[in-house]
Amino acid sequence: MAPPAASVDIEGVTDTQAIVIPDALTINGVSARRAKAGKLNGGTAAFTSSDFFKGPSSGKPKAKRWDNYISLESRSRQPSSLKGAAKYLGQPGLISLGGGLPCAENFPIEEITVKVPAPPHFSEQACKESGVVLRSGKYDVSEGKGAYDLSIALNYGLGSGSAQLIRFVTEHTEIVCNPPYEDWHCALSVGSTSSLEQALRIFCERGDYVLSEEYTFASAVETALPLGIKFLGVKMDAEGLIAESMDELLTNWDASAREARKPRVLYTVPSGQNPTGATQGTIRRQAIYKVAQKHDIYIFEDEPYYFLQMQPYTGPNSPPVPAPKTNEEFLKALIPTYLSMDTDGRVMRMDSFSKVIAPGTRVGWVTASEQIIERFVRHNECGVQNPSGISQILLYKILDESWGHDGYLKWLINLRLEYTRRRDVILAACETFLPKNIVSWNPPMAGMFLWMTLDHTRHPSYPTSTPLSIKEIEDEVFLASVGHGVLVSRGSWFTAERSGFEAKELFFRATFAAATEEKMTEAIERFGSAVRGVFGTANGNGVANGNGA
Amino acid sequence: MAPPAASVDIEGVTDTQAIVIPDALTINGVSARRAKAGKLNGGTAAFTSSDFFKGPSSGKPKAKRWDNYISLESRSRQPSSLKGAAKYLGQPGLISLGGGLPCAENFPIEEITVKVPAPPHFSEQACKESGVVLRSGKYDVSEGKGAYDLSIALNYGLGSGSAQLIRFVTEHTEIVCNPPYEDWHCALSVGSTSSLEQALRIFCERGDYVLSEEYTFASAVETALPLGIKFLGVKMDAEGLIAESMDELLTNWDASAREARKPRVLYTVPSGQNPTGATQGTIRRQAIYKVAQKHDIYIFEDEPYYFLQMQPYTGPNSPPVPAPKTNEEFLKALIPTYLSMDTDGRVMRMDSFSKVIAPGTRVGWVTASEQIIERFVRHNECGVQNPSGISQILLYKILDESWGHDGYLKWLINLRLEYTRRRDVILAACETFLPKNIVSWNPPMAGMFLWMTLDHTRHPSYPTSTPLSIKEIEDEVFLASVGHGVLVSRGSWFTAERSGFEAKELFFRATFAAATEEKMTEAIERFGSAVRGVFGTANGNGVANGNGA
Structure with a gap:
């Protein structure tokens, strides 16, 4: 793909840089805030809200309202x-025969333990040797052993997820x-594919177009199509979606020719985009946000790979760039998120534990303005409800009780x-064998x-x-390629x-997340042979005469 | 509500009793079948199908096709x-750089254990004393320690759920x-509310009516409404939905007056219906199935409470009916399911572990004909994907590896x-205090x-x-009631x-699943006082002069 286009300046929209935002929360700030807040109210199906846990928002504006954007379906929720009767549950001494919540006595699970590495010794070997075992009992809360237990996690919860x-x-x-x-x-989700499905159903009607990168996550397209929603690709370069192309497409939208109203939603994967691997730089993101403001586009920021941002690539046989020494240095090395520049409240950010802990947790979360999250939670209530309580309590034990924010960032x-190492292996194989x-x-x-x-x-x-x-x-x-024993994606x-x-071009996608280093190298060698076979350069001259990458 | 109506005989439809069905699988039959089948193919994201695990179906007819019933949305899936490329993964020696599956090495979970009671000693106390600890390691399968491990459960899976x-x-x-x-x-679901949502989207279009009991599960109605689907109640008696009323309603359907086509779907909770507690007897179910055949209605059989069928109620102060002595006796005591009489393949049965293990597992499953399950799985792929792998492996460890079918039935x-005891407590309180x-x-x-x-x-x-x-x-x-300190549902x-x-009548619903026996009794006493207060019989004469129950 082409190198990144120069930065754009789109007129007539607010410069998001001009607003002064209070400092971000720090890890130490968390402990202080929690100490001040006192005991967590996290009983069975307890109502919760991010508001209970956020810092003071002095000086921040309120989010824009999206009333005219909410779909017929979502408006009807x-x-x-x-659940409305839950307000009476706060009354002291009240006995509820209201909700059909089974009694924890009949959950045949007494205790769950999970063994995890102790930061900063994260390798499998280190976990075997010095890992810690985290224990969840059925009645830990009433026994004063913690803020979450199996009697809560194994019961029904509310659509937001557990407190x-x-x-x-x-x-x-x-x-x-x-x-x-x-x-x-924030509200929990059962993963970002489900978040996207719900988000599409909040914002779109049958017949709508959604903008996205020209090449995009196939499951996203396949999630939208049965809903009668089509994706429309915006041209890309090495930094992903091109802001000017998006602006042009929207400016010249011809509703009657397209037989569809002007798009209201952009779906984008800003970091390590699937399938192109492209990452939008800060300036690119700002430019795209400005175009979104200009055309009043709502942004679905799908960021499964945000924390798979890697160390800079220095080329084959070059010394690696030193790792971030502190959490602060690490956070600074990350490209700012759309959410971090979202002065309007026009972004739904979709996070997921799939790539950073494990896909099998089936836990993610979305962040957006109160209006949109409320719609999302209403939707959860009549669908997935909330993620597995077993997943939730194990994640809580690992991330909150054991590692804390400090350990999680580590x-x-x-x-x-790890991903830097894997990427460098596949790139070295490509240099050698393609x-x-x-x-x-x-x-x-x-x-990946x-x-x-x-x-x-x-x-x-x-x-x-x-x-x-x-x-x-x-x-x-x-x-x-299959004949040579390697599967790549078309x-x-x-x-x-x-x-x-x-x-207009011929692409293949390879992942460096899955196979071992040896297999990955062998696979690229096989792919090289397959390409040479097809293109008739089986003598291997291509390697020496290459003009690529 | 009125006592049950007499059994009906609806003409012109096949008598489902006439078809000779091979004997049901027995628990011993399972071991023999598994031994014959050999090693389970259950690796990471392995394709699976109920066909791999079912017995010979000699003599059984094929299910009816529902092509004309499948919605626009579902048809487009x-x-x-x-996932289509998965077929190449069977090729020996192939290395896949295709799917974006993270490497298990980067899942920070080395081991999970769960402590459960050992059948038949199921009480919490027995579990403390003689419970068993089940262990799942990351690489148990390759280490020859079992058929399922964390490297598989924590990774992505297919839309059917794990093998x-x-x-x-x-x-x-x-x-x-x-x-x-x-x-x-069968296909796994993340619970029956989600199953219902997906089932509605397979069979219905905006504007459709779905039949259900006159009083029904509120979340089911609230799941349908935003999709533009309305529930229409069929009259009930003490045995639940009345077959003749359903027949009458469908026979006299006036599409133009209703501004909707004739309903194609019945949603029913046959056992311990929510909210009425009504249970359809065998003859009632057969009658309803016949009406469904007559009008070609597809049945959503939502059965969260199927295994909460209780011992017969013998009245206050009567000796309890002896418990089933064997699993066979227990199975015979259960009212036959719609699925068991479904010669046409017109039933989607929705099962859930929520009431029989714990709601927090967020695991259930649906059973229907291959055509419908295939649509359901396509839907899973672009939505919830599959239930939490952590929930799945723990359920597998408990139900399959530890208890087996024998222990699970126990x-x-x-x-x-347990539920019989709870019900008898609330009924005794009602006799005393209402x-x-x-x-x-x-x-x-x-x-419940x-x-x-x-x-x-x-x-x-x-x-x-x-x-x-x-x-x-x-x-x-x-x-x-709230004033007296008790919450009941309107x-x-x-x-x-x-x-x-x-x-036409005034109803309240109370659950006997949630509160302790003492609290439940106290709650009913409070409810009695509240009713007396409202109805002006605070002197308590009502108890002695009662003509109810």
């Missing part, structure tokens, strides 16, 4: 009548993003270095994907009168538009 | 392109329901006796709810020229129709 985990993610979000408006809230630094006259790539700065461009004009059919189409060459390379699987899109 | 748990629920479903058609399948017998000239009830046979009818004509305003409406009296009783919260419904 009413608070549950039964215990909402407190942690609210604090974490304030530390990392310090949203610059007053009424931001874990994220460790993960950063024919550079055919294959080129940009070293990814975040995420390497996006490779193949110069289709070098295909042997090209000089002939009947050159193969890009799709046909893609087919040939894909099947040759670029065409990731187009934002599922019909009418004419690919 | 395509298999994921990336390990699908095997267990498929076998359990075959043991309990032995569905009488060939191509039935647990369910234990639960049956004014029977005002309050009447039917002893529930299943579930007692449904009380208050004779509103005995309200002091009745002899006057301005009698209060049922709604107004409901208000008065509800607030008086009947009006549970009407299937949210507008235009004219209540």
Whole structure:
């Protein structure tokens, strides 16, 4: 892909840099704040809210209201009548025969333990040797052994998620993003695919278009399509979505030609984008935010890979860049989030524990203005309810009770270095084994994907009168790769538009998250052989004569 | 409510009794079948299917196709392109750089243990003394220590749920329901509210009506409404939904007057219905199934309380009915499920672990024909994905590896006796403390709810020229109850129709699942005082002169 475009200046919108925002929460600040707040109210199905855990928001504006953007479906969601009766539960001495909550006595689980590494010794070996065992009992709270227990976690909860985990993610979000408006809230999700589905159903109607990167997360497109919502790709460069292209597309929107109203939503994966691996720099994000302001676009910031931002790539055989020495240094090294520049409250940020702890937790969270989170929670109540209580209590035990914010950030630094190592291995393999006259790539700065461009004009059919189409060459390379014993993903699987899109380049995606270093290197060698086989440079000259990356 | 109507005979439909179905799977049969099947293929994101685990279906017919019933949304769901590539993963020696699955090395969880009671000693005290600790390690499978481990459970899975748990629920479903058609399948869900939401979106369009009991699960109605789907109540008696009323309603359907096409779906909670506590007997179920066949209605069988069927109620101070002595005796005591009589494949049964293990697992499953389950799984892929892997592996450890089907059925017998005890406590309290000239009830046979009818004509305003409406009296009783320190649920919260419904009786719902026996008794005493206060029989004469129950 092309190098990043120069920064843009779009007129007529607020300069988000001009607003003075109170300092972000620090890790020490958390302890002080908690000490002041006193005992956590986190009983069975206890009502909770980020408001209980946020700092003073002096000087921050209120979020914009989105009344005209809320869908028919979402507008019709009413608070549950039964859950509305929860207000009486605060009455001293009241006995409830109201809700159908089973009695904890009949949960056949007495205790759960989990063994985890003790920061900063995170390796599997270190965990075996010096890991800590965290224990959750059924009645820990009433026995004075903690703020969360199995009698609570195993019962029903409210649509926001548990108070215990909402407190942690609210604090974490304030530390990392310090949203610059007053009424931001968090709610737990069962993962970002589900968050996206719910977000689309809050903001879109059948027939709508949603903007996204030209190549995007296939599951996102496939989540939207059955809802009657189409993705429309905005051109990209090495820094991802191009702000000017988005502006142009929106400025020239022809509702009757498109048979659809002007888009109101941008779906973007700003860091380590799937599939291109592109990461939007700070200036790019600011430019895109300005375009969103100009056209009043709501932004879905899907950030599974935010903490998989890696150390700068210094090229093969260069010494690595020293790791961040402190949590503060680490946080400063991260590109600012959309949420951190969201003075309007026009961003729903989607976070997930899938990539930073484990996908099988099926726990994530969303952050947005109170109005939007309230709609999201209403939706949870009539759908997924909330994430597994077992996942929630284990995450709480690990992240809050054992590691704390300090240990969690250290874990994220460790993960950063792990992914840096993996990326460097795949890049070294590419340097060694891919024919550079055919294959080129940009070293990814975040995420788990390497996006490779193949110069289709070098295909042997090209000089002939009947050159193969890009799709046909893609087919040939894909099947040759499988024949050589390596599975890579076809670029065409990731187009934002599922019909009418004419690919101009030939792409393949490889992940460096999954296989071992040895297997990954072998896989790239196999892919190189497959490409050479298809392109007829099986003699290997391509390596020496390469002009790529 | 009225006593049950006589059994119906609806002409012109197949008699489901006439088809000879192979014997149900037995617990011993499971071990033999597993031994024959050999090693479970249950690796990371392994494809699975109930077909791998079902018995021979000799003689069973194939399910009916529902092509004309599938919604626009559900029809548009395509298999994921990336997941389609999974077929290559079977190729020996292939290295995958395809899917973005994180490496288990980076999951910071080394081991999880869970302590559970050892059958048949299920009490909390017994668990403390003789409970067993079940251990899951990260690499148990490759270390030969079991068929499921954390490296699998903590990673992504497929939309069906894990092979390990699908095997267990498929076998359990075959043991309990032995569905009488060939191509039935199971898929995991994140709980039955989510299952219902997905089922509605498979079968209904905006503007449709769904039939249900006249008083029904409020969350079900609230799940449907934002989708533009309205519930329409069918009259009930003490055995729940009345088949003839359903037939009449459908026979006389006037699409233009209703501004909606004839309903295609019945939502029913056959056992211990929420809120009425009504349980449909076998003959009632057969009659309703026949009406469904006559009008080609698809049935959502929502059965969270199926295993909360209790021992027969013998009245106050009578000796209890002896508990089932064996699992076989227990299974025979259960009323047959719709799924067990579903020769057509017109039932989606929704099961959940919420009431039988714990709500916080957020794991349930659905059973239906292959066509419908395939749509359900496509939906999972673009939404909830699958339940928490942590919940899944713990359930597997408990139900499959430790208890087995034998131990699980023993647990369910234990639960049956627990709920019987609780129900008998609330009924004894009602006998003692409620004014029977005002309050009447039917002893529930299943579930967790007692449904009380208050004779509103005995309200002091009745002899006057301005009698209060049922709604107004409901208000008065509800607030008086809260004033007396007890929360009960108002009947009006549970009407299937949210507008235009004219209540003819005054109801309150109390649960006997939640509070301790002492609190429950005290709560009913308080409710009795509140009712007496409102109805002006504070002298307590009602108790002695009662004509209720």
